[in-house]
Amino acid sequence: MIKRLLDRIFKPKHAKPEHSQVTPANTQHHHSHRAVLSTKKPRHKNADSVNHGALTIPHKTHKIDRNLLSNAALKTTEGLHKEGYQAFIVGGAVRDLLLNRVPKDFDVATNATPEEVNRIFRRSRLIGKRFRLVHVLFGDETIEVSTFRGSHLEDSSDAKVAESGRIIRDNVFGSIIDDAVRRDFTVNALYYDPSSQEVLDFHDGYADIKAGLLRMIGKPETRYAEDPVRMLRAVRLSAKLGLKIDAATQAPIAKMADLLQDVPPSRLFDEMLKLFLSGHAMESVNALREQHLHHGLLPMLDVVLEQPMGERFVMLALKNTDDRILSGKSANPSFLFATLLWHEMLAAWETYKADGHHAIPALHMAMSEVIATQAEKLAIHNRYTATMKEIWGLQPRFEQRAGKRPFSLLTHPRYRAGYDFLLLRCESGELPMELGEWWTNFANAEGETRTAMLQADTSPKKRKKRNRKKAAGTSAVNNAAE
Ligand code: ATP
Ligand code: MG
Numbered sequence: 001m002i003k004r005l006l007d008r009i010f011k012p013k014h015a016k017p018e019h020s021q022v023t024p025a026n027t028q029h030h031h032s033h034r035a036v037l038s039t040k041k042p043r044h045k046n047a048d049s050v051n052h053g054a055l056t057i058p059h060k061t062h063k064i065d066r067n068l069l070s071n072a073a074l075k076t077t078e079g080l081h082k083e084g085y086q087a088f089i090v091g092g093a094v095r096d097l098l099l100n101r102v103p104k105d106f107d108v109a110t111n112a113t114p115e116e117v118n119r120i121f122r123r124s125r126l127i128g129k130r131f132r133l134v135h136v137l138f139g140d141e142t143i144e145v146s147t148f149r150g151s152h153l154e155d156s157s158d159a160k161v162a163e164s165g166r167i168i169r170d171n172v173f174g175s176i177i178d179d180a181v182r183r184d185f186t187v188n189a190l191y192y193d194p195s196s197q198e199v200l201d202f203h204d205g206y207a208d209i210k211a212g213l214l215r216m217i218g219k220p221e222t223r224y225a226e227d228p229v230r231m232l233r234a235v236r237l238s239a240k241l242g243l244k245i246d247a248a249t250q251a252p253i254a255k256m257a258d259l260l261q262d263v264p265p266s267r268l269f270d271e272m273l274k275l276f277l278s279g280h281a282m283e284s285v286n287a288l289r290e291q292h293l294h295h296g297l298l299p300m301l302d303v304v305l306e307q308p309m310g311e312r313f314v315m316l317a318l319k320n321t322d323d324r325i326l327s328g329k330s331a332n333p334s335f336l337f338a339t340l341l342w343h344e345m346l347a348a349w350e351t352y353k354a355d356g357h358h359a360i361p362a363l364h365m366a367m368s369e370v371i372a373t374q375a376e377k378l379a380i381h382n383r384y385t386a387t388m389k390e391i392w393g394l395q396p397r398f399e400q401r402a403g404k405r406p407f408s409l410l411t412h413p414r415y416r417a418g419y420d421f422l423l424l425r426c427e428s429g430e431l432p433m434e435l436g437e438w439w440t441n442f443a444n445a446e447g448e449t450r451t452a453m454l455q456a457d458t459s460p461k462k463r464k465k466r467n468r469k470k471a472a473g474t475s476a477v478n479n480a481a482e
Contacts, residue, residue, distance in 0.1 A: 054201055057198065062098060085110050086110060089192045090109040091188050095188055101241075114145075117147070121136045124136040187208050187209050215246040239284040240280045363392070363396065371385050397409050401453075401455040
C-alpha cells in the first residue's frame with residue numbers, strides 16, 4: 001500500500017487520470033468534495049480509515065525539518081494533543097516549508113472549539129466575529145488556532161451567505177475533511193502533525209507543490225463568489241511563491257473581477273498590505289493590472305499607472321520596497337501608500353492651485369480629497385494616512401534651500417521618510433537629480449561647508465511677515481511654499 005501511495009505522489013501529473021486534462025469540467029468534478037471522497041476511498045482503504053480519505057505523506061517523503069517549526073506552534077499542538085484533541089500545523093506554514101521557504105507565521109487547526117482552546121492555554125484570547133479564532137501566546141509569538149470549519153448551505157446564527165454567494169459569517173464547525181475543502185488552494189490544505197511528522201493531503205496539494213501549481217479547491221467560480229478576495233490571493237501567492245496559477249483557477253478571474261467591489265474596504269486593505277509587503281509587490285501589481293483586478297482596489301492607482309511619469313514613480317517605489325523586504329529590512333506602509341497616490345495628489349494639488357488657492361492650503365485640500373476618495377474602496381487606516389500627509393506635506397519644504405529652513409527640516413521627525421520620497425521623485429524624473437544630491441550633501445556636510453551650500457535668501461523678510469498678519473486670507477505659511 002505504501003508503494004501505491006508513493007507512486008501516487010511521485011507519478012508525473014499527466015499520468016494521473018484526474019489531472020490528465022485540466023479543463024474546467026473535469027477539475028470541477030475531481031475537486032468537488034464528493035469527488036474527493038468517492039475517488040480516494042477505494043484507492044487508499046487503510047489510510048482512509050485512519051485519515052478520512054487523505055493521502056498520508058510520511059516524513060521520509062516530505063522531509064520537513066522539525067527544527068524549522070516555531071516552538072510556540074509545537075507547544076500549541078502538544079498542548080491540544082495532551083487534552084485528547086487533534087491538532088495540526090496547517091496552511092501557509094506547511095506550504096512554505098515544503099517549498100523550502102521560511103514560514104512567516106504558524107497556524108494551527110484543531111477539533112477543539114475556540115472555548116476549549118481558550119481554556120487549555122492560560123495565555124490565549126478569543127478573537128474574530130466573522131471567523132472566530134483563538135490567539136495562543138508564547139513569549140512574543142502568537143499562534144492562530146482555528147477550529148475545523150464545516151460547510152453551510154443555509155443561513156443560521158453561525159453562518160451567513162450574501163445573495164452574491166459571498167460568505168459573511170463562517171462559524172459552523174466540522175470535521176477535518178470539511179475544513180480542508182473550505183480552504184482556498186490545494187497547497188494551502190495540507191495538515192502537518194508534528195508528533196507523527198506526517199502530512200495529510202486531501203486535495204493533492206503535495207503533488208501540486210511539486211508541480212509548481214496554484215490550484216483552487218472545488219469549482220473556482222463558486223469559490224470566488226463566496227470570497228472574491230481569493231482572486232487577489234491567487235495573484236499574490238503565485239507571485240510570492242513562484243507558483244503558476246492553474247488554467248481553470250485562472251479562467252474565471254477576468255469576468256469575476258468586479259465582485260471585489262462588494263468586499264468591505266478594511267478587508268481589502270489588509271489583503272493589499274500583505275501584497276505590497278510580500279517582497280514581490282512589483283510583480284503582483286503587474287499581474288493585477290494584466291488581470292484588470294487593480295481597478296477596484298486603488299481606484300486612483302489605475303489613473304496614475306496610465307501616465308508614464310506616474311507609472312515610473314510607482315514602479316520605482318515598488319521595486320524599492322521589494323528590495324528592502326527581500327534584504328530583511330522593514331518597509332513603512334505609509335511611505336508606500338504615499339508613493340502610490342502621489343501623482344494623483346499632485347494632479348489634485350494643481351487643480352486647487354489653478355482654482356486660485358494658495359499653495360499650502362491647496363496641498364491640504366488635495367491630500368484630504370485623495371485620501372477620502374481612496375477610502376471609499378480601500379480603507380487606509382488613520383494611523384497610516386496621518387504619516388502619508390506628513391510625508392507629502394514635507395515635499396515643498398525640500399525646494400527651499402536658503403536661510404534657516406533647511407536646518408529645521410533636517411530636525412523634522414519625518415525628515416528621513418521625506419528625503420527618501422524626494423529621492424524617488426528625482427529618480428523618476430519629476431525633479432532634477434541635482435536637488436536630491438544637494439540634500440544628500442547638505443545632510444552629510446558640517447559647519448561652514450554646510451552653511452556655504454545655502455542658496456541666497458530671496459524669501460520675504462520678517463518685517464513683511466508682521467504686515468501680512470494683518471492682511472486677511474493670507475498666512476505666512478502660504479508664502480513659505482512659493
Ligand atoms: P501567507 O504566507 O501570506 O500568510 P497564507 O496562505 O498562510 O499565506 P493566511 O491568510 O495566513 O494565508 O491564511 C492561512 C490559511 O487559511 C491559508 O493557507 C488557507 O488555507 C486559509 N485561508 C486563508 N484565506 C482564505 C480564504 N479567503 N478562503 C479560504 N481559505 C483561506
Ligand atoms: Mg499565514
